[in-house]
Amino acid sequence: MNRIAPILLDWYARSGRDLPWRRTRDPYRIWLSEVILQQTRVGQGLGYYLRFTERFPDVCSLAAASEDEILKLWQGLGYYSRARNLHAAAREIVGRFGGEFPAEPDALRSLPGVGDYTAAAVASMAFGLPYAVLDGNVFRVLARLFDVEVPVDTGAGRRIFVELAQSLLDTERPGTYNQALMDFGALLCTPAQPRCGECPLAGCCLALAAGTVALRPVKQGRTKVRERWFHYLHISCEGRTLLCRREGRDIWQGLYEFPLLETEGPADFPALAARSDFRELLGDAEWRLVGTVVMPRHQLSHQTIHATVYRIETPSLSAAAAALAVDTAAVGDYAVPRLLERYLLEYDG
DNA sequence: AATGCGGGGAT
DNA sequence: ATCCCAGCATT
Incomplete structure (x- = not known):
């Protein structure tokens, strides 16, 4: 095991957030939370998660609903293809998988709206399988810890981070580790004004040593409006x-x-x-x-x-x-x- | 590899 | 204003 994981897990045990989807291993609820949280902050998605689980306590009830009702419940959250894919995936779980979520990322990945991130999240958090998640938080934390100069939004960059993330994973507790790393990025190793002064990994952070924390991660993407x-x-x-x-x-x-x-x-x-x-x-x-x-x-x-x-x-x-x-x-x-x-x-x- | 897809919060 | 957020699908 590497040096990083135990420190992250220790920090998480003391400072991690208590969130409802962390109190279950039900793959349906974990999948639902992950889709809601795609490109969405916890604070924005939390209420939607509570309303969805209240109205649709299991995948069967979600599959039985109309698309209009699901869109209405999704209203205001944005990226509405997520809601349409949520509905289609629920129906595939019921129709193609007999109502049970598959555990392996490849099978999860075949569901509409489930990509590399969500597949790894469900596999690790609901089924305890050793797959590292790679999201905006993980890119940022790893880019800083290892002072990675390669842009994260390129094929080459992505391959490097996939390799790095998987090599650091605590394979004994992959779900907890993944959540710890993301919480760490959301609470401590933030995009602007990271709290390096109270960071338990400051001693091994290459970007901190090099003075490049604010420059990591490197992105090349430009958006035109x-x-x-x-x-x-x-x-x-x-x-x-x-x-x-x-x-x-x-x-x-x-x-x-x-x-x-x-x-x-x-x-x-x-x-x-x-x-x-x-x-x-x-x-x-x-x-x-x-x-x-x-x-x-x-x-x-x-x-x-x-x-x-x-x-x-x-x-x-x-x-x-x-x-x-x-x-x-x-x-x-x-x-x-x-x-x-x-x-x-x-x-x- | 590029592009399009929402809405809100932080700076 | 600009950036970013527990990304994914399409071209």
Whole structure:
């Protein structure tokens, strides 16, 4: 065994967090927590985990649910493909694996939404198998301990870290070790202002010795942000509201929203009303514009959404429009993007 | 190897 | 503003 593991485990026993998914070895709950926590902080995901386990205590109940209900419970958490994959994977567990989770990473990896990280997490934490997890915390901690200069977001870098992480693993208690390493990264070896002064590994941290802690890990990735202009038509007709389900390969897939007109840049209402898709929706009806709400800019990781909501009232709907209408009171049953949720809370009661 | 996918918190 | 977070799927 290496020097690192016992120190990490000792620190974890004293300073680790008490989290609900650490109090079970049920692979369903561990899998669920891991999917919720993909690219998501513990503080943000905790409430979702509690609500999901309350509503869906086992994989069968999750498999039996509708995708819309799962998306509604997922609303606000982001990366909605996780929710759709969660549903599909639950059905595969029931249908293909007889309701029992497989233990080996290769089999887990075959489930939708389960990649290298989640497969290793479930295999080690639920089944005690010796697989090291590799997530953002592990990259950072190892890059610092060994002062690794190779960028983590490249194939070569990834291979180095896979090897390093696996070589350090405590194969006697892989699940506890993995959680200890991640907690260590989340609480002590943080991205900014790590607490090296109270770090039990300071004595063997090569980056600390070299003064490069703030430079590790090295990443080469650059993100460019696209701007988009969304114009929503909030159409009310006799207590009913028009909603559409987002399809295709775009943001918010599977969520509901008002009928949307997108433009390449800023646009005013007359320009929208002249479009064919607008006239298809409202052409013949006696509609009137009763309000315009310019939403605050909505920032996603790779997109900035400029959204405006046009409130429109009409006494009658075309057949095409009527097919999209739901009762105003039922709008709350549909999962909507945060942007629309804010609008509904702020401007619509 | 690159790209797209959310939303929130920390700095 | 920028970065990051218990990553994954697609191209």
